[in-house]
Every structure is written in structure tokens, then in C-alpha cells.
Amino acid sequence: MLKRLLSTTGCFAIVLIAYTVYALAAAPRIEPVYNVRDHANQKSSALYWESAPSQNRQQLSNLFKAGSWQLASPKIIEWPQGVLLFQDYEQADNELVIKPCTCVLFQSGEKDQRLITMHAPSGAVISQDALSSNKQDADFSGRLIGDVVIHSAETFPGANDAIHFVTRNVQFEKNRIWTTHDVEFEYSGHHGKGRDLIITLGEQEKSRTRVENPTLFSRLDSVELIHVDQLVLQMEKKLLPNIMPADTRALSDLSKNKSSEMIIECDGTFRIDIANYRMSIEDNVQVAFQEGGLVDDTMVCDKLHVTFSPPYSSEPNSDNPLLDTSTQINPQSIIADGNPVLIQSKTKALLIKGQGVAIDLEKLSFSIQDSVESTIQFEDFHIKVPKLLYTFADDPGRLGTYQAEGAGELRMKPSTNNPTNKEFLVQWKAQSALTVNEKQEKILELDKDARIQLSETESIASDRLHIWLEEIESPARQNTNAPQYEISPYKLAAQGHVEIELPELQAKSQQAHMWITRDTKDNGEITSNPVNLSTPIDLLEDSNKSPNPSQLKRYIVQGELLQLDLRQTTDGIQVNGAMMEGDLSFHQEPMLGQSRSPLVLHGERIKLSRGLTGLAELRIDGKERQGQPAWISYEGFQLSGNTIQLNQQMNLVWIQGEGELVYLATDDPKPENAKRITWDEQMAFTGSKIQLFGNVQSRFRMQTESADLEEVDLSCKALELYLNQRLNFQDPQLNSPVHIREFKAVNGVKLNRRTIDRNKQHKNLQNLAVESLSYYPMENRIAAFGQGIIRHTSLTDGSLPTISKPIDNGSKIQSLAVEFNEGLTGNLAKLNLTFKGKVQALMSPVPRWDSVITSEAVQEAKGVELNCNALSIADVSQTEIASYVLSATGNTYVFWADYTALAHRVSFSQLKNHIVMEGGRGEARLWLNTNKTPTPNAAARKIIYDLKTGKVDVHSPSLLDSGQ
Secondary structure (H helix, E strand, O other): OOHHHHHHHHHHHHHHHHHHHHHHHHHHHHOOOOOHHHHHOOOOOOOEOOOOOOHHHHOHHHHOOOOOHHHOOOEEEEEOOEEEEEEEEEEEOOEEEEEEEEEEEOOOOOOOOOOEEEEEOOOEEEEHHHHOOOOOOOOOEEEEEEEEEEEEOOOOOOOOOOEEEEEEEEEEEOOEEEEEEEEEEEEOOEEEEEEEEEEEEOOOOHHHHOOOOOOHHHHEEEEEEEEEEEEEEEEOOOOOOOOOOOOHHHHHHHHHHOOEEEEEEOOOOEEEEOOOOEEEEEEEEEEEEEEOOEEEEEEEEEEEEEEEEOOOOOOOOOOOHHHOHHHOOEEEEEEEEEEEEEEEEOOOOEEEEEEEEEEEOOOOEEEEEEEEEEEEEEOOEEEEEEEEEEEOOOOOOOOOEEEEEOOEEEEEOOOOOOOOOOOEEEEEOOEEEEEEOOOOOEEEEEEEEEEEEEEOOEEEEEEEEEEEEEEEEEOOOOOOOOOEEEEEEEEEEEEEEEEEEEOOEEEEEEEEEEEEEEOOOOOOOOOOOOOOOOOOEOOOOHHHOOOOHHHOOOEEEEEEEEEEEEEEEOOEEEEEEEEEEOOEEEEEOOOOOOOOOOOEEEEOEEEEEEOOOOOEEEEEEOEOOOOEOEEEEEOOEEEEEOEEEEEOOOOEEEEEOOEEEEEOOOOOOOHHHOEEEEEOOEEEEOOOEEEEEEEEEEEEEEEOOOOOEEEEEEEEEEEEEEEOOOOOOOOOOOOOOOOEEEEEEEEEEEEEEEEEOOOOOEEEEEEEEEEEEEEEOOOOEEEEEEEEEEEEEEEOOOOOOOOOOOOOOOOOEEEEEEEEOOOEEEEOOOOEEEEEEEEEEEEEEEOOOOOOOOHHHHHHOOOEEEEEEEEEEEEOOOOOOOOEEEEEEEEEEEEOOOEEEEEEEEEEEOOOOEEEEEOOOOOEEEEEOOOOOOOOOEEEEEEEEEOOOOOEEEEEEEEEOOOO
């Protein structure tokens, strides 16, 4: 594309000016008026006055019209590559002025040589410094005055290779040639115009030009046209031909028969850096390709850069490499930058859009990148990705190969000729590649969150996805003889978090292999590939394949490895067969009108058998050695064990050996709130009752209204769970949610309950050990039987009762421990409890949450010890602040540092802050702290002691002693 541009503007127009100025600057050094003798003595000089007409001079008569001043005895300077003609010269202000002047360039020794002329009618001015030395490398400067015209006639009639170049006021010095005026050129249909031309000359090594004799072209360092109005170049072929033959000879024949125009416009600079083999065009660059007056291919960018190989001559001994067409520059790569770069072709439905486009002309590939998203659209092929490297196929009608980086998508539009071939879309988040393997199979590779969308209801997603693409030749489209190809996936391999969505199947696995065959209408038969699966399983019976989507059964599958044999039809993709293995879960999706899903089965192996009645007997085995049990999940319950058995006729599920039962309410979206129960020996579920045996462990989590988190741990030897309704395994459909009505634990029951506030700090701890315990979660009520002990520890915030004055000993934790012999009932959350049977209660501040509390420790910490036959604790508060009442009956004994009491009944009100002691058969007795004798300070039927003031109020006393 750019080869013509470089050869035209570089080798003909620009280099001709440079060569002429170079010769003009050398001419004054051998002018007879200036140091004639010195120049005459230089026998080795290639430039000197000719005393007789040479063969080159004799050709001037064929070049100029009769009567032209060039033929009227002009002053002539001749050298092997050209002739300089002028009429007059004069010296003024340290400058030499010659006018008018004409320079003729030709190739010596050739009869049918091409002659190129440069005319400067107003003459030229050369600095005096250039005349002061006869050295070839002396500094010189000057200018061509007025109009400057370069012209060359056609090499033969009809060749259409005439040259015409026009500008004004060309200035030059040793290493630079420039003009600020307009520049116009025309050659072989190529034409252009602009202004502000700058040519920079430099010294180059011979190795850089690959010729033995350095030329002026080898001295060109850069050429720059500051303002470009337009460049129009004749191209051998279009930028993007409809057919790209693989045979280079066919391509050459095509270029001879057809050409197009390349039109370049820009608002900035056009520059050729010959020293570094680069070309650039800047600022709003617009390139259009025109054929027959109609514009098809266009390109818009901000900057256009071209790199090319060093120039060389196919004839190293040529005397004038300027006229040797082998010095044309060969472009290697093209780089376009913009915001964005836009390449379009209407006839080919082509669109390329991105911030940067690079084209490698050697490898026939291009790359495109964008900080957000670049776009490539070619007929049925659409791709969007930040960075892409694409290599064309030998046949442009087929897909090439590419490497893409960053998140993107690729869309293949369907063919109208084949209704079974539908549009598909692939997406990825990291990388993508289209490669050809050793079997010449084209494989599309997608990495990270890969996805292929085959239709609105058909998709496959995974971490990594490989798609084998088939290019099927289809009938050619109208108005074209080029072959057309349909792109269709025929094999897929997915790995990592595979998700498959089909009308009849939803599957998840770690690996999946799929084969897709298409209907063939030739003989009315449906083809399948039997070698894909060794023993395919027909998942979908014909009776299930209803045209009504609401009546179509859909299966949900999850496992480690999934193999599917699929068939592409006009109605979509259908499942022919499947193989599933490894950590398998399989169930049917609820039909329309069903509110809940059937049972979910998961395991390594599943065995299903049916009796004469049609009821099933199911056995699911897990991976016992690997510690991966089988499990069943239904209505918030999940049951797991090494071997799970279900018998529909007996309405029984049982597990022999260890297992786990997990329950999460259907209206609770937080998995951490699930209730978990494990056991070591056996489990049996009859539909209404669950029985667990052997080291039963349970843990519950509950969220309180104040956003506190309550955790409950339970352990026992055996546990029974009663449901609020019975599940029928023959018809597992429910009209209301299932929940646990009662937990019943026996043999060595231990219950630990702790409350954690929203800052994840302990708020209180409860520990209960008892022989047997029943818990009713809906009422938050417990009932324990037999001997036991309960301890409640909390922050010193009034949440626990204490029968004493507040003591400020620095402790922020208080504890209540109660031992009993005949059980307890009540509510643990509200601390409304009743204890029976030889009760001992200890109330005391403690330094740590795990501090041991004993009678000795209580007395040392000035706590309270209470012994009785029955004890009731109740929170009667109407606000968030707790207010407790205690009632102890039967042989009640209370000890505190300030008092000691014996009575039949002792009651305490935290609101009134006093203790009431009442006698039974005997009187109530009270010892104050100063009394260490067996005789109490007071004995009466009723004694009221104010903890705050220390005041004692007695009723019907028999003894009263103040102790003073």
C-alpha cells in the first residue's frame, strides 16, 4: 500500500530537488571567473567546464524548443549524472546569483534514457562561503528564487509515467533543504499537494545503503511536509481485495488488471525518516481507497507510522541510482494510533476499531489494542477485546488464527442457508486464542469465566473452555463466485466450574466433554456419533419430549465428570445420551405448578430398585475412605452418611454408622444459622421422628431481636427429633414448611449456650449438664430430668440476680451456678427457671469467663450462697433492663458477708432490693455479720432485711438483738 507512496514522493519529487541543489552548490566551485586555474589543476575532479559538446549536451536539442535560451550558448556545467545550464551570474553581498537556470538529469551511457529537468526561471543564489573552497564537503547555503518546476515526459507514448513537480523559493544549506511555499506533484496518475517541505541531509555509512558508491539518496536523512492538503496514489489493488489468491503469480496478474486510488488527507505533518527507515503522518489522518469513482475502504486515525527495510540497488554499478527503480522503499509494518483508529469497508462488511492497530506485512497479520475494548467485524465474524493479534488464513474466506488478551467476546452470525446452524456467542475474562493443531483442527480456547451461548436457552460456561470449530462450505451468496463457509462448533471440552444450560438439562461439573452432531436431511435419518461415548445413557424418553416447554421434564445434574452426546436440530440442542460419574448429584426440576423440588440425591454411587407396587428402594454410597459421605437434601433438611438407604413402602430412611443431619429453615437465607447434628452409630427417620444414637453432637445458631448471636451446643448419647408434620416419601409434597417441634436428649446431656454481641464480644455463657433434656425451639422452653448443674456467666450489667449489695472489686463478670437433683424447667433465654431437689445456688463476681466457682471462692469474693429444696428465678422486667425475683423454699439457707439467714422460704425482689425471710414450722432466723454466736440477732415468723440501708423489720419476733 505504501510502497507507491514512498517511491513517488521520495525517489522522484523530493530527491530530484535535493540532487539539483547539490549539483548547483558544487558548480560555483569550478566557475572560470572564480579560481579557474585552481580548478583546472584538479585533474581528478568529476565536474569541469567542457570545451566541446558532449553526447549529453547534444541531447538538449531534443529536449528544448528552438529559440529557448537553454540552446542559445548558455553557460554549462556538466558532470556524469547531469548538466547545469544558466545565462548570467553576478556577485552581490557575499553571494553568487545565477539566472535563469535549468538542471537536466540523465543516465549516462543509455540511448533511451529518461531525462528529467528542473527549471528555476528566477535563478538561484549561492553563499560566498561555498565559493571560498574547492573541497567537496565544504559548507554551502543558498536558495532557488521564485517558481521551481521539475518535469519529465513520458518514457514512451501512452506510458502514463510523466513527472510534474511545482514549488517556489527553495532554500538550502549543507544539511537541509526547505521551502515554506506550496508543493504540488503528479506522476503516473499519482498527485498531491501541500506546503512547508523540509529535507534533512546527513552522513551515512556505506553499509547502510548496501552500495559501494554513496549517492545523494544515501545522504537523505529525513523528508518532512508540514502541511498536507491531499495525496492521491494509484494502487495495484485494493487495500482489502475480495479474493486473496494464495499463489503470488495470480496476485500479480490481478494487480495488472485492476487498480484503485489511495487518497490521503491530514491536518498535520507527513515525514519520512530515511535514516531510521520510518514514515509518519499525523493529526486527523484520513485514508480512502477509491475505484471507479466510488469510495469503499477507509481508514481514520490520529497518527500513522510505517517502518521499511533499507533501500538497495539491484544494479550496484549503476551510475545514477536515483533513476533506478530498485531503490523503492519496501514497507515492513504499519502502526496506526487514534482515539479510535477506524477502518471500514462497506462491500466487505468490515469494521476495525481500536486505539492502536499494527499491521505486519511480512507475516500477513495485524494486531489491535484498546484500553477498554477494540472491535473487529468481518461479515459473520464479530470480536470485541482489548488486545488482539490476528493472522490471516491462506484462504481469506476461512477463519485465521488469533491471540487475544483481556475480557472479550466473539460472535458468529448464523447462515440463512441452514436453519440448524444458529448464531453463537463466546465470552471470556482473561485470554482467548484460535489455533490450529497438528491434525489441522481449529480450536477456540477461552480462559477464565469462559462461556458459549448457543441460543437464548442454551449455554455452556466454565473456567476454561476449548471449542472445536468446523468450517462447512455452503452455497455461494448472490453476486459472488467466492466460496462461503459456515462456522459451527462440533466438540467442546470444559474444565473447572462447568455449568451447562439446555432445555432438557442443567448440569454442573468440574470437567465436561460434549460432542454435537447435526441433522442431515439427505436421507431423512438423524446421524449420531457412536464412538463418542462407550455406553451412552438415554436420559430423555420420547414420552418426556413434549413440544410444550411447561410439560418438558428437566434434569439437574452435578458431578465431577460429565460426557454428553448432543444433537443440533431446528428446534435446538437435544440430549442423545450421557455418562456421569464421580461425586454425583441428580434430580428432576419441579414441574410447572409444583412449589418445591423433589429429593436431591448425591453420592459416588446410586442404586435404585422398584417393586411391583412401583415404590422405590434406594441406596446411596459415598466415598468412605476419602471421608466424603453421600447425602440427601429436602425441604431444608440435609442428611449425610457413608451409606444412606430409603424405602418408600416402609416410609423409612436409615443410616448405619456415623452421619450428619443439617436443618436450615426455608425462610432463613443464612447458611451459618443451620442446625447441625452428628452421630457415630445409627440414624433412623420414619417421616415424623428422627432417632440418633452414639455420641450425638449438635450445634445451633440463632439471631436475637437485638442483633445478638446465640450459639447452642448439645451433646448426648441418644437424641430424638420430633417434626411438626409427617413426611410421606411416596408423595413428598408439603403445603407448609417442616420444622423441628421437640429435641429430646438422653444419657449424659451437656448443653452449652453463649451469646455474642454485634461487636463479637461475649455477653453471657450458659452451661448445663443433666441426665435427660427436652427442648422445644418454637417456645424456647426446656425440661430437664434428674441430677444436673447449670451455670450462667455474664457481664456485670444487672442481667443476673444477686442477693447482696453491689460490690466494686474491679470485676466486670458475674456468675450464677445452680446444682439440682430432680430437674429443671423454664426458659433459658429469659432466665425464667425452676429447680427442684436439694438445690445449691452460688452467686459471685469472677475475674474470668472460665473461673471456677465454689463455696470458698464465693465467701472470699463476698458473694452469696443459697441452699434450698426448690428455687425459682424469674425476670419480671417490663423494659430492656432486667429485674429479677427469686423464691427459695424448704430448708433455705442464705449466706453473705453482711448476713446469714435460715428460713422455710426466702424471697428477693431486685426492684425493692430487700430480702423477705419467712418461717414454716419454725421461725425465720437472721445473723448479722458482727454476730459470730449461735444465737441469731432476730427470730420471728417474718423478717424483712433492706440490703441498701441494713434496716431489719421483724413480724411476731421471739428474739431481737441489735448486737450492740
